[in-house]
Amino acid sequence: MSWRRLTLALSLGAVALLSCAPAPPRSVVLIVVDTLRADHLGLYRHDRETSPVLDALGREAVVFDNAFATSPWTLPSFGSLFTGRPPAEHLAGWPAPRTDDAPEGRNFLPLRAGMPTLAETLLAADRDTAAIMNNAFLHPDFGVARGFQTYDHIGGNRKRIRRADEVVDRALEWLGKDGRGDFLLVVHFFDPHLNYDAPEPFRGRFAPTEMSDEERSSMMELRPLRKRVRAKEDVDWDFLIGAYDEEIAFVDQQLGRLWEGLxxxxxxxxxxxxxxxxxxxxxxxxxxxxxxxxxxxxxxxxPLVVWGPGMRPGRRAEPVSLIDIFPTVVELLGLPALEGLPGRSLAPMLERPSRAGEPRTLIAERTLYGPQRESAIAWPYKVIYEPQRGRTELFNLEDDPLERQNISKLRRRVATDLVARIQAYRVHAESIGPDDAVELDEKTLENLRSLGYIQ
Ligand SMILES: [Zn+2]
Structure with a gap:
């Protein structure tokens, strides 16, 4: 074959390859369901039918079996989702130094100023950006609205939230606006958060009851319930879990509407x-x-479930974190890679199950009540460490996913090594420096009090 023919054959081959590869996605829909534990979805083997819509849609998706939040409450976790960094680095929800005019409860830091966010990055790449948010901890004062052209926020409380059907209405309305360009749309559902009070016909489906709305609400008062749990008094878990699952089933139905609209x-x-x-x-x-x-x-x-062109649907067992979503979106959209982020793009894993990359350590931290706890996962081990008491628990998540058996004494070296990794990470995070606290307005404080988060 002559050089000319070879070159022609090669370039034809390249054209054929290019035409087979799907074009990269242009837009992003990021759906965040507040307070949704993975194992209460059918997709994650729940024994009750809470999510028929998602279970069906999930067959066309990449489903991550071991996805972890960076914190057990809203603000630090959203900070990680939006910056690709753990809470001690982005600081959202971190306790601020107490001062004379900042009483306890107002002492949360906002997202660190100047740290690039997902929305800012996509806005700079000519995407229309919008978020529909329903949690008091997602108030714009916390810095989480940065980069969104539209930030439609209603801070919910125990008695009054914007329900999933209204959220979907708002999302589809925004999407359908004339001249809508490529976009980032964040849709946040608050329904599975307390109170658990799904509308008909979901109400009573898993937790049948003759209770009045008032009695029902009193069953879900956070502080009295916590006290009863601590005192080991009887708690009607079947009712509470059933009512929680009803909220998930309602959100699942509305996810179907959102999908149809898309x-x-x-x-x-x-x-x-x-x-x-x-x-x-x-x-x-x-x-x-x-x-x-x-x-x-x-x-x-x-849960972490991803749909998109060029992905190979199926399960992925590798441990992943909320901090991975920002770099993943950036790579999937073909934008320039971000420097220095601790998260990892999951794009190669979405295309091919085998491309997991090097083992790593995943951090979770910043508890809102009780003793501070920090954790590190280096698969299959997970350590939970209480710095004040020096208490360490170690679990093997492969053998013991429910974390029943603390093996820190049996695997002392593993436990010590993981605690050392947490401490090294913390030194790194603290080297980034201090930031300014946020002062909340009365309405946000009222919503947070009603949810039982502050006194
Ligand atoms: Zn939350």
Whole structure:
């Protein structure tokens, strides 16, 4: 074969290859379901039908079996989702130094100023950016609105939230606006958060009851319930879990509506869609209730499901974190890679199951109540460390995914090594320097009080 013919054959081959490879996605839909623990979805083998829509859609998706939040409550986890960094680096939700005019409860830091966010990055790459948010901890004062042209925020409380159906209405309305360009759309659902009060016909499906709304609400008062759990008094877990699952089933139905709307808009084919959660929920798994207080898997193991062109649907077992989503989106959209992020792009793993990369350590931290806890996962081991008491627990997540057996004494060297990794990471994070605290307005404080988060 002559050189000319060879060159021609090679370039034809290249053209054929190029035409087979799908074009990279242009737009991103990021769905975050507040308080959704992975193991309450059918997709993650829940024994109750909470998620028929998602289970069906999930067959066309890449499903991460071991995805972890960086914190057991909303603000630090969202900070990680939006910056690709653990909480001690982005600081959102970190306790601020106490001062005379900043009483306790107002002492949270916002997202660190100047740290690039997902929305800022996509806005700079000519995407329309919008978020529909429903948690008081996602108030713009916390810095999480940075980079969004539209930040539609209603801070929910125990009695009043914007439900999933209204959230989907708002999302589709924004999507359908004339002249909508390529976009980043963040859709946040608050429904599975307390109170658990799904609308008909979901209400009563898993937790049938004759209770009045008032009685029902009193069953879910956070502080009295926590006290009863601590005192080992009887708690009707079946009712609470059933009512929680009803909320998930309602969100699942509304996810179906969102999906149909995306299909009808004609934007689904060139979008990447990501579904995840900010943290889970505890129902007595380790002697507690709700979230924010520990780093066990019921609070940090979250769903992560990704759909998009060129991906190979199926399960992925590698441990991944919320900090991976920002670099993943950047790579999938073909934008320049970000320097110095601790997260890892999952794009190669989305295309091919075997491309997992080097083993690494995943950090979770910043508990909202009780003793501070920090954790590190170096698969299959997970350490949970309490710096004040020097208490260490070690679990093998492969043998013991429910974290029943503390093996820190049997595997002392592994435990010591993982604690050392947490300490080294913390030294690194603290070297980044201090930041300014945020002062919250009265309405946000009222919402947070109503949720039981502050006094
Ligand atoms: Zn949350």
């Amino acid at each position: 299909e009808e808009s004609g934007r689904l084919a060139d979008s990447v869609v990501i579904l995840t959660a900010d943290h889970g929920e505890e129902f007595g798994d380790h002697g507690g209730f709700e979230h924010g207080h520990t780093l066990y898997n019921e609070l940090v193991r979250i």
